[in-house]
Amino acid sequence: MRRLLVSVIFLLLIFTSYLIIRKPHVSVIDAHYDGNTAQVIVDELPFLKSKKIEWWNENKENIMKKYNIPSGKNTPFQITIYAFGDGYKEEEEEDRRCFPDIKPPKNCIDKNIIMSISRTRNGSIKYDF
Numbered sequence: 001m002r003r004l005l006v007s008v009i010f011l012l013l014i015f016t017s018y019l020i021i022r023k024p025h026v027s028v029i030d031a032h033y034d035g036n037t038a039q040v041i042v043d044e045l046p047f048l049k050s051k052k053i054e055w056w057n058e059n060k061e062n063i064m065k066k067y068n069i070p071s072g073k074n075t076p077f078q079i080t081i082y083a084f085g086d087g088y089k090e091e092e093e094e095d096r097r098c099f100p101d102i103k104p105p106k107n108c109i110d111k112n113i114i115m116s117i118s119r120t121r122n123g124s125i126k127y128d129f
Helices: 002-021 049-066
Strands: 030-032 037-041 080-083 095-096 108-110 112-120 125-128
Touching: 030 049, 049 112, 049 125
Parallel strands: 037 080
Antiparallel strands: 030 037, 080 112, 095 108, 112 125
């Protein structure tokens, strides 16, 4: 029984270490800007919150430039990063985020929010997970 417990703990440590150490290649699938907020759709983000923030800080300028999202003082107050999941879907009766700049019927994704970045009134940045 003791060997089994030690083996399970060892496997959990290996798995946790893998999640922390690995650096996934994040692919930005798409981004949408509606004049006030921006939505960025990715395949995945790193596991740790600190690595997610690091990824955003390293890639935000390129993403904003590529998808015509204003940056600098004109950066949207709210940027939401969604997981792409199973891709674009029809709206149906589900709780989905739909994008008016994509032609229906498949213009929605499941609301799987990975991270939110918002600018506060005093100009600081707040991250929510």
